Amino acid sequence: MKTYPIPMIPGPVSVPADVLAAYQTDFGSGDLEPEFLELYNRTEANLQAILGTRNSVAIQTGEGMLALWSALKSCIRPGERVLALATGVFGYGIGDMARSIGAEVRTLGLPYDETFHDWDAVEEAIAAFKPKMITVVHCETPSGTLNPLAELGALKRTHHVPLLYIDSVAALGGVPLETDAWGIDLLLGGSQKALSVPPGMSFVAISPAAWEIIAEVSYVGYDALLPFRTAQQDFYFPYTPYWHGMAALNAGAERILAEGLEACFARHERAAQRCRAGIIELGLELFPALGAVPSPTVTAVKVPEAIDWTELDARFRKAGLAVGGSYGPLAGKVFRLGHMGTQADVALVERALAVIAGAI
Ligand SMILES: *Cc1c(COP(=O)(O)O)cnc(C)c1O
Numbered sequence: 001m002k003t004y005p006i007p008m009i010p011g012p013v014s015v016p017a018d019v020l021a022a023y024q025t026d027f028g029s030g031d032l033e034p035e036f037l038e039l040y041n042r043t044e045a046n047l048q049a050i051l052g053t054r055n056s057v058a059i060q061t062g063e064g065m066l067a068l069w070s071a072l073k074s075c076i077r078p079g080e081r082v083l084a085l086a087t088g089v090f091g092y093g094i095g096d097m098a099r100s101i102g103a104e105v106r107t108l109g110l111p112y113d114e115t116f117h118d119w120d121a122v123e124e125a126i127a128a129f130k131p132k133m134i135t136v137v138h139c140e141t142p143s144g145t146l147n148p149l150a151e152l153g154a155l156k157r158t159h160h161v162p163l164l165y166i167d168s169v170a171a172l173g174g175v176p177l178e179t180d181a182w183g184i185d186l187l188l189g190g191s192q193k194a195l196s197v198p199p200g201m202s203f204v205a206i207s208p209a210a211w212e213i214i215a216e217v218s219y220v221g222y223d224a225l226l227p228f229r230t231a232q233q234d235f236y237f238p239y240t241p242y243w244h245g246m247a248a249l250n251a252g253a254e255r256i257l258a259e260g261l262e263a264c265f266a267r268h269e270r271a272a273q274r275c276r277a278g279i280i281e282l283g284l285e286l287f288p289a290l291g292a293v294p295s296p297t298v299t300a301v302k303v304p305e306a307i308d309w310t311e312l313d314a315r316f317r318k319a320g321l322a323v324g325g326s327y328g329p330l331a332g333k334v335f336r337l338g339h340m341g342t343q344a345d346v347a348l349v350e351r352a353l354a355v356i357a358g359a360i
Contacts, residue, residue, distance in 0.1 A: 004322035006351050010141050010298040010338025011170060012192035012199050019197055022251040023244045030241030037235050039246055044232075046253035050261065051172060051187055051205050053179035058228035059203045059249070061242040064169040064190025067202040068094060070223040071165055071186040074214045076133060078102025083131035083161075085122065087147060088112045088140030089328040090167055098135065106131070112330060113289040115145045119155065126159045133163040139171035141193075142326045144286075144300030144336055146171060146293045153183030163210055169193055169202075173256050174268040174297040174340045185210040191245070194268070194297055195252035196341035201245045252341075264344075268296040271339035274346050275299045278353040282360065287334050297340035300326065303333055304360060315359035321352055 007014040030036035044057045051057075060066055076082060076098060084095030086109040095107040108125045116122065116136075126134065134156060139146050149166060156164045165186040168177060172187075173194030179187045187205040191197035204225060206214070214226050227238035256264050276286060276294060279301050287300035303309045309325060309332045316323055326334040339349055 001317070004317070005320040006322065006348065006355060008321060008323050008337045008339070008343055008348070008352050010193070010324045010336050010340065013194075013196050013338060013341045013343050015198055016196055016255070016342050018255065019248050019251045022247040025244075025247065027243035027247070030243040030246070031237065034235075036241055036243055036246070037232065039243070039250060040241070041232060043246055043250040043253060046250060046257055047189070047203060047205070049257055050177070050253060051179045051189070052177050052181065053187065053205045055179065055205045055207050057203050057205045058225050059201065059246065060223075060228075061200065061239070061245060062202050062223075063199045064188075064192065064202050066223055067169070067188035067190060067204050068097065068167060070225050071188055071204050072098055073101055073221065073223060074219045074225040075163055075186070075210065075217060076101060076103050077217055079104060081106070081129060081131040081133075083108065083125060083129050083134045085116060085134060085136045086110070087115055087145060088137065088143040089330070090140055090142070091135075091137045094135045094137070094167065111289070112140075112143050113145070113287055113292060115147050115288075115292045116152070117148075117291070119151050122152065123155050123159070126155055126161060131161060133165050134161055135165040136167070138166055138168035138177075139175070139295045139297055141170040141298055142300070142328065142330055142334070142336070143288065144295050144298045145288050146175065146295040148293060149182045149184070150178070153181070156183050162213060170297055170340065171295065174265065174344065175295070176265055179205055191249050191252065194340040194344075195249065196255065197248045197252035200242065201249040265296070268339065268344040271344040271346050271349050272296040272299060275337055275339055275349045275353070278349065282353065282357055284356075284360070287330075297338070297344070299337045299339065300334050301336070303335055307360065309333070309335065312359060316355060319355040319358060321355040323352070
């Protein structure tokens with residue numbers, strides 16, 4: 001089925017009419033028309049407000065993974081040290097990605113149902129390994145968890161770690177984010193999660209210190225960030241801009257700002273709380289461990305022992321509910337309700353819970 005009456009996939013999320021409408025213009029060439037540059041600048045300003053940053057934002061054509069790769073390849077040369085803090089599929093995966101480009105990687109990992117809380121252990125790892133970059137995933141989507149970031153920023157500053165790299169693809173827009181206050185040098189985002197825009201756009205908010213390193217590394221490639229340092233000033237982009245995608249991304253960002261950041265975060269929190277309470281009322285078990293921070297954007301639930309995941313998923317879909325399974329070691333054992341962006345809606349969560357009640 002192409003569309004479901006109860007969409008609860010944790011990205012791509014259901015796209016609202018005003019974002020879809022943003023595509024409906026026969027745009028000219030983004031390389032030539034000053035209106036495109038104005039749109040890029042406006043989109044950057046709107047993203048800065050959502051991300052809590054004054055850093056410039058490189059907005060690229062491509063899905064969320066592009067941001068993850070481009071920030072690694074633009075900053076890290078073979079042999080340089082990356083400390084990967086991992087609590088799930090993406091956290092461990094980023095460590096593997098860094099290793100694949102030749103970095104010397106140390107992974108400080110926790111089980112997939114936990115979030116970071118023992119900052120002494122993190123500090124020891126930083127002091128002993130002296131990484132050039134620390135990588136962390138904000139919302140670990142396959143686990144439904146949210147890693148706290150403020151403490152990490154303080155450690156990064158104390159130990160003069162040059163780069164703090166945060167994958168906030170599945171959190172930003174749904175939870176408070178203080179990129180500058182938390183010392184984040186590379187804040188990675190994508191369009192298809194809480195911004196409620198189709199997949200196709202990604203972005204990296206880049207600190208002045210990170211720009212210096214990017215210039216020094218001078219990585220060349222389709223996914224290179226360096227050309228974005230001067231793209232606006234020179235009105236010269238490294239490839240033909242995707243004007244339609246930029247218009248949609250901006251529409252998604254403007255929706256959040258029109259609602260108000262506080263109101264938007266509160267809506268996510270309400271949907272998440274109702275979702276977790278409803279799951280427990282049904283006698284099901286949440287995946288995150290006791291004491292771990294559950295994400296306001298996605299809830300991960302253990303598949304009940306008595307039912308096979310494929311069968312459960314089929315029952316959900318037959319009743320109009322689309323949820324996500326999970327990945328890696330959690331595949332078949334965990335399913336996930338994405339209440340991010342347009343889907344952070346208590347009424348939608350209630351409908352999903354009613355279908356789940358019937359299916360189990
Ligand atoms: C969605 C997501 C991405 C982008 O990757 P996909 O190809 O959409 O899975 C990156 N990081 C996280 C944590 C995500 O949830």
